[in-house]
Amino acid sequence: MKKILLLGGSAQQVIAIKTAKRLGYYTVLCDYLPDNPGQYAADKYYNVSTTDVEAVYKVAMDEKVDGILAYASDPAALPAAIVAERLGLPSNPSASVAVLGVKHNFRKFLSENAFACPRNFTFNVGADIEEVKEKIQELDFPIVVKPTDSSGSKGVTVLKSAEGLNAAIAWAESYSRNKILIVEEFIESNFPAVIGGDIFVWDGQIILYGEMSCLRGNHGNGLVPIGERYPGGMNEKQINNIHTELQRLITALDIRFGELNIEILLDKEDNVHFLEVGPRAGGNMIPIQLSDIFGIDLVEANVLAAMGKKPSINQQKKKGYFVTYVLHSYQNGKFDGVFISDLIIDNVYRKEIYKEKGDLVETFDGAGKAIGILFLRFDTEMELNLFCANTEKLVSISLM
Known part of the structure; x- marks a missing residue:
């Protein structure tokens, strides 16, 4: 029975574990969070960080796995590629994965290979703020301040002037693991x-x-x-x-x-x-x-x-027009339920809810704080446009 090592057992990653089992593979899971739901779906579970290359490598060696998958995981993508390369398993070049995984390296690659790329510069957290402000003056406003190692717009701020720079840097730092930030011109x-x-x-x-x-x-x-x-x-x-x-x-x-x-x-x-x-x-x-x-x-x-x-x-x-809608709240509280208007209830063909009644809900600032996802299909583009223009009237979250 061939084995696959899966890096990450969050709610959105469980489907990869279940799919691998359906295909007849023995599933080995690494995830450092002790309450991850994937451990209950996998055949074998290791409480190991997916970003710890040496720990993942040891698991892969001990289990003699035949493939490694970091499904829907940014932090685990590079460790998966590095370990797979070491073991001669299917992999994309780890050097290429490393380029894609860090924004300033990616921007450098884009510029060197004649892809469109906004003017930008990087700096380390803790850099002299006056030097950063001087560098900013070389760019055209508006500018974007962001971490170099996050995704999904986490930690991103658009500035029309240098005012608010300190807050933007602090926000970007809160989502950065490598503590390297980038400033680039708004496109x-x-x-x-x-x-x-x-x-x-x-x-x-x-x-x-x-x-x-x-x-x-x-x-x-x-x-x-x-x-x-x-x-x-x-x-x-x-x-x-x-x-x-x-x-x-x-x-x-x-x-x-x-x-x-x-x-x-x-x-x-x-x-x-x-x-x-x-x-x-x-x-x-x-x-x-x-x-x-x-x-x-x-x-x-x-x-x-x-x-x-x-x-x-x-x-x-x-046939049709498709859209997903991430269920979310802009305030903290306890989950009570989801309101879906009768105008669109028949268009919802799939509903994934991550929370049970009474569970804590946090202010939404990224995918990790989503309550669930609705999948909708419409017959016409006009219906789709109406939904997209009125999402918060047609769908809402009730808190206790």
Whole structure:
């Protein structure tokens, strides 16, 4: 019985464990959180941090695993690649995974390989604030301050002037593990949304393009993703530009297989700017959403690819307009329930709720504080647009 080592056992990662078991693999799980739900689904569990390369390597050696998968996990993607390389297991080059995983390295790579890239500079937490302010004057406002090693817009602030810089740095630092921050020019765009979603690569070629438009929260800074819609509303030229640049990037980095999460902005000339290309499946159940849209099983594809087996992806889009909505609250409290308007109740075809009645709910500032996810399908683009324009009237969270 072949073994697969899975790095991460959160609620969103359990499906990868269950899928691997369904495919007949013996599942070994590493996760440092003692209350992770994945331990109850896996065949064997190790209380080991997924970012501890040597500890993961020891588990992989002791268990004699045949493949390693860091499903939907940014921090675990590089350790998975390093350990798989050491053991001669299926892997993308760890050097390429390292480039994708840290923003300042990625920006450097983009510039050196003639991809569109905003002007930027990096600095360490604790750097002299006056020196940072001097460097900022070399950029055009607005600017963006962010950690170099987080995703999903965590710790990100947009500034129209140097006012608020100290708070922006503190916010970015709170989400940074490596304590290296980046400041870059804001990309002005004619397209109204960040383009997100996932792609899937096999044998160095993208075999699934799953670009969508991101929904962002209206409260707070409006940067945190609260869903994805498909089709995304891009015209044919924009889609072609996106596909061309994505494949060029995959080729330049020698990415061989697997699902990658994308965040893209189009500038005023429709040039493609890569905000992030994460070397792992997207969070907020993007693989499930794309599986629904295209009639495939991307979770299964991730497991098979990690085991060196070619996945079956025959892309055939289903009829309709699809959107996910991340259930969230902008205040702390105890979960009481979800209100869904009768106007859209029949459009909800899947509902994942992470909380039980009475569970603590925290103010939403990232995917880790989501309450659940709704999956909706509409017959017309007008219905989809109406939902996206009125999400907080049509869906709400009740707190005790």
